Amino acid sequence: MKEKLKAIQEKAMAAFQEAKEMKDIDDLKVKYLGKKGELTAILKEMGKLSAEERPIIGQMANDVRQNLEKMLDEAKVRLAAAEMAHRLEKEKIDVTMPGRARAEGHKHPMSIVTDEICSIFMGMGYEVAEGPEVEKDYYNFEALNIPKNHPARDEQDTFYIGGDILLRTQTSPMQVRTMEKGKLPIRMVCPGAVYRSDEVDATHSPVFHQLEGLVVDKNITMGDLKGALVVFAKELFGEDTKVRFRPHHFPFTEPSAEMDVTCFACGGEGCRVCKGEGYIELLGCGMVHPKVLKMSGIDPDEYSGFAFGMGLERVAMQRYGITDLRLLFENDMKFLKQF
Amino acid sequence: MDVPMSWLKEYAAVTAPLKDFMEDMTMSGSKVEGATSMAGELKNIVTGHIKAIEKHPHADKLVVCTIDVGTGKDLTIVTGAPNVRVGDYVPVALDNSVIAGGKEIHTGDLRGIASEGMLCSIEELGFDRHDFPEAPEYGIYIFPEPVELGKDVADVLDLKDDVVEYEITSNRPDCFSILGIAREAAATYKIPYCPPEITVKEEGEGKTADLISVEIKNPTLCPRYVARAIKNVKIAPSPRWMRKRLRAAGVRPINNIVDITNYVMLEMGQPMHAFDVDTIKDRHIIVRNANEGEKITTLDGVERQLDPSMLVISDPEKAVAIAGVMGGENSKISENAEAVLFESAVFDGPNIRITAKKVGLRTDASSKFEKGLDPNLAMDAVNRAAQLVEMLGCGEVVPGVVDCYPNKRETWELSYSPEWINKFLGTDISEEEMQQIFERIELKVDPVNHKVTVPTFRPDLEAQADLAEEVARFYGYDKIEPTLASGTPTVGKKTYAQNITTLVKETIVAEGLCEGMTYSFESPKVFDKLLIPADSKLRQTVTISNPLGEDFSVMRTVSINGILNSLSTNYNRRNESAGIFEVARVYLPKAVPVTELPDEIPTLTVGMYGKMDFYDIKGVVEHLMVVLGIGDRAEYTVETELPWMHPGRTAAVVIDGVNVGYVGELHPTVAKNYNIGTKVYLAVLNMEELIKASNMVNVYKPLPKYPAITRDIAMLVKEDVTVKQIADEIRKNGGEYLEEVKLFDVYQGEQIEKGYKSVAYSISFRSAERTLADADVADSMQAILDGLAKELGAQLRDK
DSSP states (O other), rough: OOOHHHHHHHHHHHHHHHHOOEEEEEEEHHIISSTTTHHHHHHHGGGGSSSHHHHHHHHHHHHHHHHHHHHHHHHHHHHHHHHHHHHHHHTTOEEEESOOOOOOOBBBBBHHHHHHHHHHHHHOOOOOOOOSSEHHHHTTTTGGGGOOHHHHHHHHHOEETTTEEEEEETTHHHHHHHHHHHOSSSEEEEEEEOOOOOOOOSSSEEEEEEEEEEEEOOOOOOOHHHHHHHHHHHHHTTTTOOOEEEEEEEEEEEEEEEEEETTTTTTSOTTTTTTTEEEEEEEEEEEEEEHHHHTTOTTTTTTTEEEEEEEEEHHHHHHHHHOTTTTHHOOHHHHHTTT | OEEHHHHHHHSOOOOOOOOHHHHHHHTTOEEEEEEEEETTOEEEEEEEEEEEEEETOTTOOEEEEEOOSSSOOOOOEEEEOOOOOOOEEEEEEEEEEGGGGEEEEEOOTTEEEEEEEEEETTTGOOOOOTTTTTSSSSSOOOOOOOTTOBBBHHHHHHOEEEEEEEEOOOOOGGGHHHHHHHHHHHHHHTTEEEEEEEOOOSSSSSOOHHHHHHHHSTTTOOEEEEEEEEEEEOOOOOHHHHHHHHHTTOOOOOHHHHHHHHHHHHSSSSSOOEEEGSSSGGGGEEEEEETOOOEEEBSSSSSSEOOSEEEEOOOSSSSEEEEEEEBBGGGOTTTTTEEEEEEEEEOOOHHHHHHHHHHHHHHHHHEEEEOOOOOHHHHHHHHHHHHHHHHTTTTTTTTTOOOEEEEEOOOEEEEEEEEHHHHHHHOOHHHHHHHHHHTTTOOEHHHHTTTEEEEETTTOSHHHHHHHHHHHHHHOGGOOOOOOOOOOOOOOOOHHHHHHHHHHHHHHHHHTEEEOOOOOOOOOOOHTTOOOOOGGGGGGOOSSOOOSSSGOEEEEEEHHHHHHHHHHHHHHHTSHHHEEEEEEEEEOOOOOOOOSSOEEEEEEEEEEEESHHHHHHHHHHHHHHHHOOOOEEEEEEEEEOOTTTEEEEEEEEEEEEEEEEEEEEEEHHHHHHHTSSOOOEEEEHHHHHHHHHHOOOOOOOOOOOOOOOOEEEEEEEESSSSSHHHHHHHHHHHOTTEEEEEEEEOOOTSSOOOOOEEEEEEEEEOOOSSSSHHHHHHHHHHHHHHHHHHHHHOOEEOO
């Protein structure tokens, strides 16, 4: 019996090792371990053994069964791995082929820039406001300290609708509309389309976009104006950006300034883009003129504020190196897909 | 405003290098636009002496000169100029030199003789006979006196100067002058400001008042008119120093009298005019409005049509000048003028600006007047001119002035509080420093009472904030410490509408479309292109009264023109497909003509063409509705009323009974009108309505615990029965367990009778309490089938 068991074990071991497919394993399992299998057949003969031999042979038979089962499992694992390897090999594809194209959508560069600027100011506690493009003379000029016959009216060639209605030449009327509501303090930015009678060329468009900002509160200083805009410029153009404030004139701010940022092209060294200055003009700003506060119903003795305004096309064009403004309005897919 | 540095330095002794100076002036408020260097391009041109002249052996018209340039080695230079003589001193452009216009000169062969440079004319030095009247009309410039040899000609002729260009803002008319800029420069560098001392000897005979009388008819448009007379005028070129300054400042020298008026205008900012006294009838000047239909021929020889809004200088008979713009030819100074009248007047700025625009003549004078000049300057200016006349010896100044000045402009006082200014600026500037700043810009300071007296040339200083600006700019904007505003905290946010708009844009982008940007005004012809009937309300527009042209004359009432133009651009540039959207406004007037602000309705417009059909764009809209939480409330009904859309392929989008827009195919005729040779699909949605309808508040619904029962049915219906009708009918009879009605097949073809279509639905039922049995839905299914048969004539198909 001992020999028989030994022989079965050896035979089975060889067979398991030779098994090529899962089916072979299943067959072998039946052949050796099944109800009609060879091992079972031997065990059936156990009755013929003496009482002394029986536990020894029994033990041995059990060991053999366990060995066979272990071999079976090992063979299964081996074959499964082989089969998986085979499958993976068969499934190989050319991964350098292009992916399946999906229509890709893009935001307009102006939207991207506007959203980014609004986000920066929202982070500093500013609300985003919007206002009418067809506007009253009062909001666009009068209430901003630009009375009739003021030269600034000529500088901003205005489209008139009739009577006291015009197309706003700046987003600044939203300063007045916001202040008029009487809700203080104010921290707001307002992006939007503005209109000036400029013929279309590479740097001019009769429709363009500005972003206005207004802060009114108690104890607002010119230092606060600088602080807010320095933070903004560094967020938008990078931590290394330097800014400079130059005195300027706007009828609705006093003191007024223009803010320059270090030239994006040369980083301040001076180049063709910045005409050697190292700086590029980014926005106009200033402390809200006391007259403007007063006209909008805010007591200039109690409150002060600052305002700023910038052209958004210029920011987008600088950001993306676009040299012709007309591209922004043409909507060629080859252009729009680049952003 | 161009200011020559040499001229400026006479009144403010600036020592800073040019580059620093430009930066410093910009930072103190006089924005420098740039600088040019007069005669800066000239290189290697030196004084030379002609030692010998010989005929050129091979050319009749050329001569060969031997030139001594002080180096000990004579040069051989060939010239064709007829005017050179042995012994002349001339400008010599050496080998490797640069003459005016950047032209390089090298030694070169001239008909067989090596010419080691070039003799220069005055034009080749970049100037003309206006600058150097002694120069010949044609030929080489010859120095009138012997000069040291080998010296830089630019130095010898005093050609060099740096000219700085300033951008002057409209609030600072006083800075449109050399003195104004000098005052700013002096204040910037804390150095003395030294304007010229004006004294007139008045050595002429008689009295100006006996020679001329002045009458102002319109003192609003002419606040002041000052006149002085000069007798025995000797017209001649002005001296070189004056010519140089004028040229550097961009004004061409003419003769001493004209040059003096221009010189004073540049120096002081006060334009002046000179009349020939004899041409003024009765020697009586009247400042009045022009008459209807009046004409005048200006000094440039052009006849100008005037109107009563314009101001003229006239005598009792005729206009002799358009006030503040240009003199008349009829009063021009003649060669033998016996007496000249200097006019130094002030006119209303806006009126001059409008007049100059109307007659199409913006002169140096008008551009100064239009800023609004200080009337108190006029007297100084006329006296300065008289002083220069005496200095140049070009006439005798008649004693006295005629001064018509009905309402004198007085100085005014402003109070200031150093604490307030520091608080306003966020600075800590001492009272003394503020006081010094004020004094440097010629404010009289009363430090005890904290008051300043403002000179009349600074009308921009009206209140304390204006004084704060003066302090800030001379203290230095850059020295103000950036701070972050304290005070009441506020929350930075967008409105709900702005957030929904952002979401809409992001959703459409996710659908693979690109955002575009278009003009909001367009041509009224657009309405014809869009087949909009003549009586349509959409043709009532917000119309621009002064448009750039018809193409930009009306604010759009329909949103699609811009997008259609963009699609057309893409189509005609052979872009295979395009999908563009925009959220932009349409402008709907409340009434025409427009007397109140119109409604500006933000509108989503989506346009596309390419490999697609109606259901692609409808899919975009449906997806958007789901994102906005209104997927189940949005209905699509047949829309046939939009003239620019395909009547059989357009659906109105209806939410809770409100029409919010449409989706469909563009009318083929309209596509053709836009030169698009393929089908175009559009969706237009009113953003205001979408925002109103949107529902971003979701409440969780428990997941189903029990399985659903599903029944598939297929039916034959007439082809004009819509799937919406069928689905509505199924829902109507679906009973309490009906969960979902899903269309899964529509078929028309061989096995189907003509005029009919096969439609298949999957209908699911579910209970939240238990697993449904077949029997639970049997009645509902029967009701559904009966309803479909009865209402829509549907025949159930066997599967």
